[in-house]
Amino acid sequence: MLAMRRAASTPRRDPAPSRLRYRLTRVWLRPGVRRVVNFGLPLMAGVLASWTVMAQFDVRGQVTAWASQLHEKIVDRPQFTITAITVPGVSQDLAEQIRVAAFVSLPASSLELDVNGVRERIEALDAVQRARVRALPSGILEIQAVERVPxxxxxAPDGIELVDENGVRVAEVDSRMRRPDLPLVAGPGAGGHVPEALALLAVAEPVGARVRGLVRVGDRRWDLVLDRDQVVKLPETDPLAALRRVMALEASGEVLKRDVAVLDMRDPARPMLRLTDRAMAELERLKTLKTGEDA
Structure with a gap:
């Protein structure tokens, strides 16, 4: 009876968890928290322990030194050593320019060579259209370059240049006589119209021995300059057709062999001639004689 009274007077313990324990349980059930506790903390502890050991016994320095020695042994192997540079298929002058632009000190290791950097430096040369660089197993650095052909x-307004068929500069020269075998174009913007200039020179082939060059006027049109200071002024639009007409006149009447200073074709419907001073003087003399006879 006494035991029953004691049990009745003792309060029962609540089986529900406390509020703090409930919240901690909810947090633990989150996947991110469990991953951090199960993997993040052990990983962090391992990193800290490894760092402490490496700092205490200088393991990091030993590993770095070992890796450096291994790198040097591999890089310095004879099969990876470049001892010569070859530039086949180009002129001797360009080959020397390419060797200088490559900026490779021999002997060099093919493992440390920046092939793309060498190629970019070579393609920066005016005379090189494109280049290919590769290290051969024989210890030779082969540079294959496509040379621009002037x-x-x-x-030009600021000098004399050799340009290719696309108007790209190949080289700069100090005199036009450096390349007397090439036709001459002059004037601002002429270098940007090389294909048209070549087409005009091809049409003027019947008088090619007399052609001195083409002059770009106002970056709009061309003047064909011949010997004896003759000038054929071509129109802005369709200069090829106008020059073909001039060549037809030359074939039929040899108009360019006469005392003509300027043949103006800027208006193809109304070609105009301007005589030379000598021809004008002779014409005035004949007029004077005719006037005297009539009197």
Whole structure:
């Protein structure tokens, strides 16, 4: 009876968890928290322990030194050593320019060589259109370059340049006579119209021995300059057709062999001639004689 009274007077313990324990349980059930506790904390502890050991016994320095020695042994192997540079298929002058632009000190290791950097430096040369660089197993650095071929001499406002068929500069020269075998174009903007200039020179082939060059006027049109200071002024639009007409007149009447200073074709419907001073003087003399006879 006494035991029953004691049990009745003792309060029962609540089986529900406390509020703090409930919240901690909810937090633990989150996947992110469990991953941090199960993997993050052990990983962090391992990193800290490794760092402490490396700092205490200088393991980091030993590993770095070992890796450096291994790198040097591999890089310095004879099979990876470049001892020569070859530039096949180009002129001797360009080959020397390419060797200088490559900026490779021999002997060099093919494992440490920046092939793309070498190629970019070579392609920066005016005379090189594109290049290919590769290290051969024989210890030779082979540089294959496509050389730009100059087709005209351009007397530009700031100098004399050799340009290719696309108007890209190949080289700069100090005199037009450096390449007397190439036709001459002059005037601002002429270098940007090389294909048209070549087409005009091809049409003027019947008088090619007399052609001195083409002059770009106002970056709009061309003047064909011949010997004896003759000038054929071509129109802005369709200069090829106008020059073909001039060549037809030359074939039929040899108009360019006469005392003509300027043949103006800027208006193809109304070609105009301007005689030389000598021809004008002779014409005035004949007029004077005729006037005297009539009197």
């Amino acid at each position: 087709v005209v001499v351009w007397r």
